[in-house]
Amino acid sequence: MLEQLRKSFQSCPIVKRGEYNYFIHPITDGVPLVEPALLRDVACSLFKALDLADVNKIVVTEAMGIHIGTVLSLMTDIPYTIVRKREYKLPGEVTIGQTTGYSKGTLYLNSVFDGDRIAFIDDVISTGGTIRALLPAIESTGAEIADLCFVINRGNPDIGRPYKSLVSIDVDSEGVHVLDSYF
Numbered sequence: 001m002l003e004q005l006r007k008s009f010q011s012c013p014i015v016k017r018g019e020y021n022y023f024i025h026p027i028t029d030g031v032p033l034v035e036p037a038l039l040r041d042v043a044c045s046l047f048k049a050l051d052l053a054d055v056n057k058i059v060v061t062e063a064m065g066i067h068i069g070t071v072l073s074l075m076t077d078i079p080y081t082i083v084r085k086r087e088y089k090l091p092g093e094v095t096i097g098q099t100t101g102y103s104k105g106t107l108y109l110n111s112v113f114d115g116d117r118i119a120f121i122d123d124v125i126s127t128g129g130t131i132r133a134l135l136p137a138i139e140s141t142g143a144e145i146a147d148l149c150f151v152i153n154r155g156n157p158d159i160g161r162p163y164k165s166l167v168s169i170d171v172d173s174e175g176v177h178v179l180d181s182y183f
C-alpha cells in the first residue's frame, strides 16, 4: 500500500513562502491534479490506520482536509464536520487561532459537542501549530478525540499526545524526500 502516495512526491515543486520551503502536492493543494488512484490509496490507508470504534463524527479542517474527509465519510458512513476559516456564530462555536510555518489565521469549530467521540484527520502536519491549537478547542466542548491521523508528516512535531501518519517526509529546497510510510 501507499505506493501511489510514495511515488507522488517525486515531482513536487518547492516554492519559498518566506523562509519556509513549501511543497506543492495534489493531496495538500489540489494541484496539479488529484488522481483517483492516489486518493483511493490515501483513503484506504486512512481507513486501515484509524481506530473508528464508536466514532460518531470525523473532524477535518478547511481546506485540504475536506477531500479526504469526504472520501472517509463515504467509506465509513460516519458524518464529518469542517473546521472553517469563516465564522458562523452558531451556538457553541469555538474560535481558534491558527499559526503554520507560513501563515496566521482563525478557524471556527462547530457541531462538536460533549459526548461526541471524534476522529480527526488532516492532509499534513508540519510545525504542529494547527493541531496544537485545535486539540484544546475540541476538548473544550467535552468531546473525546478517539484517534488522530495525518496523511503527511513533515517534521514529526511534538503535539503533546500520540498521533498517526501515513508517510513521513523531509523537505528541502531541492524537493521532497520520503523517509518512511506506515499502514
Ligand SMILES: O=P(O)(O)OC[C@H]1O[C@H](OP(=O)(O)OP(=O)(O)O)[C@H](O)[C@@H]1O
Binding pocket: 028, 029, 061, 062, 063, 064, 065, 099, 100, 101, 103, 122, 123, 124, 125, 126, 127, 128, 129, 130, 131
Ligand atoms: O502543522 P502546521 O504547521 O500547522 O501545518 C499544517 C496545516 O497547514 C495547512 O493548512 P492551511 O490552512 O495552511 O492550508 P489549506 O487551506 O490549504 O488546508 C494544512 O492543511 C494543515 O492544516
